[in-house]
Amino acid sequence: MRPERPNRFLWLAAPVLAAATPAAVQSASEAARSPETIFASRCAYCHDDGGWGTRALARRMPEGEAALLDRVNLPPAYTAFVVRRGIGAMPQFTPAELTDEELEALANWLEDRN
Amino acid sequence: MSVLPPGLTQETFDQALAEFRAAIGPQWVFTSDADRASYLDPFDIGDQDDHASSAALAPSGVEDCRKILEIANRYRVPLWPISMGKNLAYGTAAPEMRGSVILDLKRMNRILEIDEEMGTAVVEPGVSFFDFKAELDRRQSGLWMSGPSHSWGSVIGNALEHGVGYTPYGQHAETICGMEVMLADGSLVRTGLGAVEGTREWQAYRWPFGPGLDGMFTQSNFGIVTKMGLCLMPEPEGMAGVSIRIPDRGDFRALIDTLRPLRMTDVINAPYTIANGWRQITGGRVRSEVWDGPGAISRERMEELLAERGQGWWSVIFNLFDSPAGLDLRLEKIRQAFSQNIPGATIEVRRWEQGQPKESWMRQDVSLAPLGVVDWGGNPGGHSDFGPIVAPLGDRAEEVYAIIERRFLEYGKDPWIGMFGISSRALIFVADMFYTRTDAEETERCRRLFRQLCADMTGIGIGLYRTHLRFMDDAVAMHGWGDHALPKLNNRIKAALDPNGILAPGKQGIGSWNDKEEEGQ
Ligand SMILES: Cc1cc2nc3c(=O)[nH]c(=O)nc-3n(C[C@H](O)[C@H](O)[C@H](O)COP(=O)(O)OP(=O)(O)OC[C@H]3O[C@@H](n4cnc5c(N)ncnc54)[C@H](O)[C@@H]3O)c2cc1C
Numbered sequence: 076m077r078p079e080r081p082n083r084f085l086w087l088a089a090p091v092l093a094a095a096t097p098a099a100v101q102s103a104s105e106a107a108r109s110p111e112t113i114f115a116s117r118c119a120y121c122h123d124d125g126g127w128g129t130r131a132l133a134r135r136m137p138e139g140e141a142a143l144l145d146r147v148n149l150p151p152a153y154t155a156f157v158v159r160r161g162i163g164a165m166p167q168f169t170p171a172e173l174t175d176e177e178l179e180a181l182a183n184w185l186e187d188r189n
Numbered sequence: 190m191s192v193l194p195p196g197l198t199q200e201t202f203d204q205a206l207a208e209f210r211a212a213i214g215p216q217w218v219f220t221s222d223a224d225r226a227s228y229l230d231p232f233d234i235g236d237q238d239d240h241a242s243s244a245a246l247a248p249s250g251v252e253d254c255r256k257i258l259e260i261a262n263r264y265r266v267p268l269w270p271i272s273m274g275k276n277l278a279y280g281t282a283a284p285e286m287r288g289s290v291i292l293d294l295k296r297m298n299r300i301l302e303i304d305e306e307m308g309t310a311v312v313e314p315g316v317s318f319f320d321f322k323a324e325l326d327r328r329q330s331g332l333w334m335s336g337p338s339h340s341w342g343s344v345i346g347n348a349l350e351h352g353v354g355y356t357p358y359g360q361h362a363e364t365i366c367g368m369e370v371m372l373a374d375g376s377l378v379r380t381g382l383g384a385v386e387g388t389r390e391w392q393a394y395r396w397p398f399g400p401g402l403d404g405m406f407t408q409s410n411f412g413i414v415t416k417m418g419l420c421l422m423p424e425p426e427g428m429a430g431v432s433i434r435i436p437d438r439g440d441f442r443a444l445i446d447t448l449r450p451l452r453m454t455d456v457i458n459a460p461y462t463i464a465n466g467w468r469q470i471t472g473g474r475v476r477s478e479v480w481d482g483p484g485a486i487s488r489e490r491m492e493e494l495l496a497e498r499g500q501g502w503w504s505v506i507f508n509l510f511d512s513p514a515g516l517d518l519r520l521e522k523i524r525q526a527f528s529q530n531i532p533g534a535t536i537e538v539r540r541w542e543q544g545q546p547k548e549s550w551m552r553q554d555v556s557l558a559p560l561g562v563v564d565w566g567g568n569p570g571g572h573s574d575f576g577p578i579v580a581p582l583g584d585r586a587e588e589v590y591a592i593i594e595r596r597f598l599e600y601g602k603d604p605w606i607g608m609f610g611i612s613s614r615a616l617i618f619v620a621d622m623f624y625t626r627t628d629a630e631e632t633e634r635c636r637r638l639f640r641q642l643c644a645d646m647t648g649i650g651i652g653l654y655r656t657h658l659r660f661m662d663d664a665v666a667m668h669g670w671g672d673h674a675l676p677k678l679n680n681r682i683k684a685a686l687d688p689n690g691i692l693a694p695g696k697q698g699i700g701s702w703n704d705k706e707e708e709g710q
Pocket of ligand 1: 270271272273274275276277278279281282294314336337338339341342343344345346347348349350351352353354409412413414415559560561562693696
């Protein structure tokens with residue numbers, strides 16, 4: 076019902092989703108998925124520029140740091156905790172849909188690129 | 190802090206866990222606090238710990254499921270199967286009974302078949318709407334997915350829960366054509382024509398020789414669904430997106446009586462959504478920005494906000510699917526019916542034709558944006574709903590609407606009410622409660638409101654579409670005909686198929702291990 080917002084990760088999401096497709100045999104949770112893939116295909120729906128996560132974080136983050144990709148500082152341990160436990164109204168991710176190894180790599184990637 | 194399945198000691202549970210680890214691999218048995226926390230309900234209407242699991246298991250296929258069942262039967266470990274476990278608003282991945290072990294089928298995520306000629310697919314439980322859409326796109330399929338408004342869930346879990354989408358195939362349980370189910374004793378059955386060895390017709394026809402059992406495994410704990418066949422809609426030649434504004438509150442009855450024949454004759458060939466005033470004032474802000482009074486947002490304030498937005502007391506939206514010429518005919522009939530019955534209504538129409546880029550009103554994109562509505566009430570926000578099934582008759586719908594609106598206001602909750610014309614003969618009300626999950630007083634009030642409404646609806650002979658885990662017993666108690674003959678039959682079937690009661694005890698009020706929940710009334 077809400078207008079979709081332009082997703083600045085679409086360029087990433089398109090090829091990536093196809094790669095993560097559970098075609099035939101390999102199950103997505105066991106295929107190696109890169110942090111970029113996971114971010115684009117799961118987190119970005121809420122953490123892209125106009126996303127709900129970004130809008131919620133804009134209420135309590137300094138100007139310009141509401142989008143996770145614009146963060147100056149995002150400790151990996153904090154990201155890992157938030158993703159497993161949820162925060163505010165952000166629902167959490169289970170280890171079957173996002174393994175510990177994938178989560179660690181994702182959290183490190185988010186920290187490194189900031 | 191460890192949680193145990195009822196009736197098990199730490200020692201026996203540890204033995205069972207050791208056997209599970211040996212059976213499916215230690216990395217797929219989750220017992221840490223962080224892992225278990227990930228299966229709690231983020232939108233729970235009260236303390237999440239009431240529905241905490243004791244562990245989670247993630248099998249890789251039916252053989253793993255069979256091993257798990259054998260161990261669970263021996264130790265009397267209750268299992269709670271989930272597909273994606275994103276049943277947000279109704280319990281998410283959490284079990285009805287505290288201490289149950291989650292059986293997380295996410296790893297079983299193959300799309301086994303998409304049959305372009307027959308317009309059918311066969312999928313496993315872990316296939317999310319994201320995955321399914323991506324695969325249809327990758328194949329440049331001529332078939333469309335019908336998904337719920339957020340895409341995080343699973344094709345199977347959503348259909349099993351009688352989920353709703355916004356295409357002609359939007360009654361998702363109706364699109365099921367054949368299942369593979371593992372029963373509690375580890376035996377595997379295929380329903381429908383899947384029972385015929387080497388068949389090509391498993392997905393072609395739902396009615397085999399003998400009873401059709403697909404429905405028995407929906408909203409049910411009689412088995413673990415390991416595969417499901419689904420009918421898919423061929424891409425339409427065109428679409429029209431219709432939104433109708435009805436300024437006058439008093440036109441509700443006329444609205445329902447106008448929509449019914451249009452839906453019944455298939456002029457409106459997909460579910461429609463009616464929103465009342467309160468439901469239309471939410472987008473783009475949080476509640477505290479528009480209301481700081483006690484209790485519910487008053488009708489006067491709500492009407493002021495509606496006027497600011499130029500919206501009517503009621504809004505209706507739906508999409509039509511047909512060739513361009515067919516759409517013209519449908520739209521003409523719709524315009525005629527409204528101008529005759531509700532002259533004050535305004536109708537806006539958008540159009541799409543095959544070959545043009547898709548637009549957001551078509552609801553063909555995967556999305557998580559709708560979840561943002563949860564922020565409206567407070568932080569950490571939650572929401573759940575009361576969902577009676579009502580005949581789309583003006584009088585009847587008005588009677589139910591009036592009760593729900595009055596009770597919401599009485600309990601200090603905004604009457605945020607939607608009505609879904611899911612089929613030609615059923616209107617599903619979705620009356621949403623938004624709350625701050627950590628506010629014990631508010632969540633308790635929401636639970637009381639829910640139970641009050643159950644009593645009100647029972648009084649006029651109405652049952653529910655689906656509920657949050659917390660109200661399974663309340664919802665099943667509404668089926669009192671013949672001294673609760675139907676719930677009793679369900680329990681007899683349960684006892685026959687699952688004598689140890691290990692599969693999802695308490696789901697839909699069936700095979701509960703406890704006496705009725707004694708919770709803050
Ligand atoms: C803002 C918002 C909007 C929503 N919009 C919609 C909507 O438009 N339409 C709609 O239908 N829903 C909607 N929902 C509700 C819900 O989130 C979705 O229906 C979601 O798809 C259900 O989650 P799932 O598919 O992951 O099911 P799961 O959580 O995997 O399954 C649900 C339940 O079904 C049973 N089950 C699942 N898989 C199996 C199996 N393989 N064998 C046996 N039993 C099984 C279990 O009891 C399980 O708890 C909405 C929720 C929110 C918060």
